[in-house]
Amino acid sequence: MSSSIKKIIIGFAGATILATAANAGGFSRGTADTDILFEDGNFNMRAGVTIVNPNVKYDTINGAAASDGKYSDSYAIPNAAIKLKLHDNLSCAGTVTQSFGAGATYGPEAVAAGLLTGHGVKSEGFTSNELGLTCGANLAxxxxxxxxxxxxxxxxxxxxxxVTLNARTPFGLSNTDATLAFKDEYRLGYRLGVAYEIPEIALRAQLLYRSEVHHTPGVDVGSFTTLVRAFPAFGEGTLPQSVELKLQSGVAPGWLVFGSVKWTDWSVLDTLNYTIVGPAPVFGNVTELEYAWRDGWTVSAGVGHQFNDNLSGQAALTWDRGVSTTEDNLRDTWGLAGGVALSNDSKTATLSLGGGITYLSGGSVAQQTVAHNIGTIEEGDSFAYTSKGSWAYALGGSFKIKF
Structure with a gap:
C-alpha cells in the first residue's frame, strides 16, 4: 500500500487547494501552502492560481423587485511555495498568497437606494497579501x-x-462621486503548529494556528477624494486569527481519505473604523463600517484515488457556516470540489487541475430604523434587501517540481 499512497500525495496538496476558495467564510481567500514542508525532496516548488466567480445579486431592494445584475466581483488567488530541506530533520518554506479579500460593484438600483440615506455605494473592496516563512522540525x-x-x-x-453623494452634502453637488482609500504597510504575524505522520500509510494529523493582524493605515496613505479636493483619512481594523485541524490517512491500496475543521475569529471584526480629516461638523469624527460578524467554522472531507502510476484524483465536500448576524448577507455555503494530478515517470514534475461549485445561501437584511451611534452596532443596513441562493464557480491549476 505504501508505494501507491505516496504517489497520491504527490499531487494532492496542490489539487486540494484549488477550487475550494469559493467556500471560504467571511473575507477569507488563500491559505499559505505550508503542507509543502512534508513532501519528499531537497527542493520543492509549487505555484498556481485559482479563479473564483461568485454570482450574488439582490432579489428585492426596499421591498420591490430588483433588476440589478450580480454585485459580487470575480477574483483570482495566487499561491506559491518553495521548500528547502536544510537537514534530515529540518525544512523551511517561503510562501505567497492572498490571504483575505473582497470586491463588489453595485448596480444603479442599489446606488439609488443608498442615496436616500445620504450616499450610494458604487463599489468597494480590499485585498490583503501574505508573504511568509515557515519551518518544520521533526524527529522519530x-x-x-x-x-x-x-x-x-x-x-x-x-x-x-x-460612493455617490447626494445634494445634501456640504459640497452642494448632486450625484458627485467620492472615493475613500486606505493602504497599510506589511504588518507582522506568526503561525505555530504541531503534526504527527506515518509516511508509509500516508497518515498525518496537523494542528496549525495563525495569528490575527491589526492594521492602522495613517493619514499619509489614506484619503477621501471628491470633485472639490482630497482630504486625508486614517483608520484601523483587525483581520482574524484562526486554528485549523487537518487529518488524512491511507485506507486501502491506492485510496486516501482526508478532512479538516477550521475556526476563524471573525467576531473580532465588529467594525472598520475611519476618520476623514477636515472641518467639523462633517469631518473629523470617527465613522464605522459595520460588520458585527460571528466566528466562522469550515468543515471539509474528501477522498483521493491513484488511478495509475502517473494519474491521481480527489473530490471533497465543504460546508462553511455563514458569519453574518444582522448587517449583511454572508450565509452558509456548501461546495463540491474535485481535482486531478498528473506526474511524470520520475515524479519530479506534477501538474494539478481542479474545479468546484458552491451553493451560497440566500437571506435578508433589514433597513436600519434608528440613528447610527458610534460604538453601538445598529441592526440592518442603509436599505432593506433580500438575496436568493446563488452559485459560485472556481477553476484552478498549479505546477510543482522537486529535486
Missing part, C-alpha cells in the same frame, strides 16, 4: 515522526470604496 517518535512548525508572515491591507 514511535512508528512515525513528530513535527513542530513555526514561522512568521507579513500581511498588507489595501481598501477602496467609491
Amino acid at each position: 517518535v514511535g512508528p512515525g515522526r513528530a513535527w513542530v512548525i513555526g514561522g512568521l508572515y507579513m500581511q498588507d491591507f489595501d481598501y477602496s470604496q467609491t
Whole structure:
C-alpha cells in the first residue's frame, strides 16, 4: 500500500487547494501552502492560481423587485511555495498568497437606494497579501515522526470604496462621486503548529494556528477624494486569527481519505473604523463600517484515488457556516470540489487541475430604523434587501517540481 499512497500525495496538496476558495467564510481567500514542508525532496516548488466567480445579486431592494445584475466581483488567488530541506530533520518554506479579500460593484438600483440615506455605494473592496516563512522540525517518535512548525508572515491591507453623494452634502453637488482609500504597510504575524505522520500509510494529523493582524493605515496613505479636493483619512481594523485541524490517512491500496475543521475569529471584526480629516461638523469624527460578524467554522472531507502510476484524483465536500448576524448577507455555503494530478515517470514534475461549485445561501437584511451611534452596532443596513441562493464557480491549476 505504501508505494501507491505516496504517489497520491504527490499531487494532492496542490489539487486540494484549488477550487475550494469559493467556500471560504467571511473575507477569507488563500491559505499559505505550508503542507509543502512534508513532501519528499531537497527542493520543492509549487505555484498556481485559482479563479473564483461568485454570482450574488439582490432579489428585492426596499421591498420591490430588483433588476440589478450580480454585485459580487470575480477574483483570482495566487499561491506559491518553495521548500528547502536544510537537514534530515529540518525544512523551511517561503510562501505567497492572498490571504483575505473582497470586491463588489453595485448596480444603479442599489446606488439609488443608498442615496436616500445620504450616499450610494458604487463599489468597494480590499485585498490583503501574505508573504511568509515557515519551518518544520521533526524527529522519530514511535512508528512515525513528530513535527513542530513555526514561522512568521507579513500581511498588507489595501481598501477602496467609491460612493455617490447626494445634494445634501456640504459640497452642494448632486450625484458627485467620492472615493475613500486606505493602504497599510506589511504588518507582522506568526503561525505555530504541531503534526504527527506515518509516511508509509500516508497518515498525518496537523494542528496549525495563525495569528490575527491589526492594521492602522495613517493619514499619509489614506484619503477621501471628491470633485472639490482630497482630504486625508486614517483608520484601523483587525483581520482574524484562526486554528485549523487537518487529518488524512491511507485506507486501502491506492485510496486516501482526508478532512479538516477550521475556526476563524471573525467576531473580532465588529467594525472598520475611519476618520476623514477636515472641518467639523462633517469631518473629523470617527465613522464605522459595520460588520458585527460571528466566528466562522469550515468543515471539509474528501477522498483521493491513484488511478495509475502517473494519474491521481480527489473530490471533497465543504460546508462553511455563514458569519453574518444582522448587517449583511454572508450565509452558509456548501461546495463540491474535485481535482486531478498528473506526474511524470520520475515524479519530479506534477501538474494539478481542479474545479468546484458552491451553493451560497440566500437571506435578508433589514433597513436600519434608528440613528447610527458610534460604538453601538445598529441592526440592518442603509436599505432593506433580500438575496436568493446563488452559485459560485472556481477553476484552478498549479505546477510543482522537486529535486
